[in-house]
Amino acid sequence: MRRRTLLKQIAAGTGTVCAASLPYGLARLLAPDAKAAPATRLRPPGAMNDDAAFVEACIGCGLCGEVCPPRCIRFFSREGGGQVNTPYINPEEQACTLCGKCMEICPTEALTEMPREKVDMGIAQIDRLTCYPWVDTGICGACVSICPLGDQAIDFELWNQYKPVVQDGCVGCGLCVEVCPHPSLPIRIVERFQRTVVRHQI
Amino acid sequence: MAEQAGKKPFFLWRHLNKLRWISLSTVFLMLIALPYIHVYQTFVAAHAYDFLAPSEKQLYDVAEFFTAPLTDDPAEDLDAIKGSTWSGTFFGFKISDPLAALGQMAAAKGIYLPLLFSALLPIGLTLVFGRFFCGWICPATFLYELNTNFAAFLNRIGFPMRRRRFDRRLKYLVLAIGVVLAAMTGSVLMAAIYPPAIIGREIYYAIALGGFGAGAVFFVFTLLFDLLVARRGFCRYLCPGGALYSLLGRYRFVRIQRVVEDCNDCAKCNAVCEFGLDPLRDGFGQECNNCTACIAVCPTDALTFRLQLNDQPDQGPGHLGRHYRQRSETGKAA
Numbered sequence: 128m129r130r131r132t133l134l135k136q137i138a139a140g141t142g143t144v145c146a147a148s149l150p151y152g153l154a155r156l157l158a159p160d161a162k163a164a165p166a167t168r169l170r171p172p173g174a175m176n177d178d179a180a181f182v183e184a185c186i187g188c189g190l191c192g193e194v195c196p197p198r199c200i201r202f203f204s205r206e207g208g209g210q211v212n213t214p215y216i217n218p219e220e221q222a223c224t225l226c227g228k229c230m231e232i233c234p235t236e237a238l239t240e241m242p243r244e245k246v247d248m249g250i251a252q253i254d255r256l257t258c259y260p261w262v263d264t265g266i267c268g269a270c271v272s273i274c275p276l277g278d279q280a281i282d283f284e285l286w287n288q289y290k291p292v293v294q295d296g297c298v299g300c301g302l303c304v305e306v307c308p309h310p311s312l313p314i315r316i317v318e319r320f321q322r323t324v325v326r327h328q329i
Numbered sequence: 330m331a332e333q334a335g336k337k338p339f340f341l342w343r344h345l346n347k348l349r350w351i352s353l354s355t356v357f358l359m360l361i362a363l364p365y366i367h368v369y370q371t372f373v374a375a376h377a378y379d380f381l382a383p384s385e386k387q388l389y390d391v392a393e394f395f396t397a398p399l400t401d402d403p404a405e406d407l408d409a410i411k412g413s414t415w416s417g418t419f420f421g422f423k424i425s426d427p428l429a430a431l432g433q434m435a436a437a438k439g440i441y442l443p444l445l446f447s448a449l450l451p452i453g454l455t456l457v458f459g460r461f462f463c464g465w466i467c468p469a470t471f472l473y474e475l476n477t478n479f480a481a482f483l484n485r486i487g488f489p490m491r492r493r494r495f496d497r498r499l500k501y502l503v504l505a506i507g508v509v510l511a512a513m514t515g516s517v518l519m520a521a522i523y524p525p526a527i528i529g530r531e532i533y534y535a536i537a538l539g540g541f542g543a544g545a546v547f548f549v550f551t552l553l554f555d556l557l558v559a560r561r562g563f564c565r566y567l568c569p570g571g572a573l574y575s576l577l578g579r580y581r582f583v584r585i586q587r588v589v590e591d592c593n594d595c596a597k598c599n600a601v602c603e604f605g606l607d608p609l610r611d612g613f614g615q616e617c618n619n620c621t622a623c624i625a626v627c628p629t630d631a632l633t634f635r636l637q638l639n640d641q642p643d644q645g646p647g648h649l650g651r652h653y654r655q656r657s658e659t660g661k662a663a
Binding site: 183184185188190192194195204205210212235 | 408423433516542
């Protein structure tokens, strides 16, 4: 093979690759990736555990949001993709108070009525390397005092009555996340199986 | 020629169209009022009056002025009426759109009885009155009819709008494809393209949650389609809910019919019919939504309600019209 042919072929190949990647680059430029739903977005209380089944059952009427007293239930818009018009709760903005009105009013089986101890939206998880009492930089107890379920959900450590410890009864309503004064929110709502893993998505 | 005047219809039928507009505006105003009431309820539940912004305080005061005579406990009692025409609750009685029940059944591939029960009342009324929802209740109809009037205004001042006609059976195809896609994707897709559901939802999002959602753009496109391409085109040719109601109302009991003895062939009924039907030749069919606009516009009171399961076949030219007179005179001459 002659050197000229080789150089020509290399140049043509490079040009082809560049030209082919142009639409991709343009597409990335014009439509950046839709923001993936972060783990902080919870389904309302009483929701079916399987999220695909929840989306199948939800008719997108918005009634759960329309009766919510703290107005914490929001709805996915275009960024939700297939979950568009289905409800979510972001406890960092506004948390659920477990009043149960959304479960009562839902016309489908997406939200079914249950006592609030049986609700399963997730479980709170405390980052003990950040939380003020756990790193001995102050006393707080905001999460314990706001909890609607009391000491079956979150309680202080026995030998230090300022360090909060999440108990098995936590249903993940997120009120503790809403009131937490620490800027990086050492308390988060995670899936129940993640509770012992210290891994926050900040 | 023997002058035989037919029986005049009951005089109140002429005024049903006004009642229909009252009904449409009431539904639409309710959809605007309910989100404000919900916002007011959240302020009450939070005991937050002292922390409100001045505009929110104004909202609180106005809502309190209207609801204080009705209830002592607004945070609880005002939950009596909630929702939209897609799904709502009325003093503890849940009512859902039949299309919502159908779409959810298709998506979940199973029947959830409470949702089906909540759709029974609309289904029963549709079996009797046909596609009445489209003419009397649908909040999108309110905007679409105003849109039609706007198109007529544009025509008058010299911007002729196109009035294309398509095949009315297109909407049954949309319904079928919607059901199949809902079953395949496991999501109630019809809710995203069904105008009354979009309207109810978007008004709530805009007022209570601070911004329109995904459906507002789609609804504006349907308005433009109606304005620029086909009059009431979405309802006539594309709406899956209209398709479902048309099918349910195929053998409706309450029908508008022409009294041929009183008709003078003026064709105002055909001109006013939003759904492009043919009252002049007794062509109502399953699409008629009993909106009574043709009854209101008829100059000789030749349209009335009858309790029958089927339309009459074409009765020929009206007896007060030119064609009938010429035909009878030529018949006499021959």
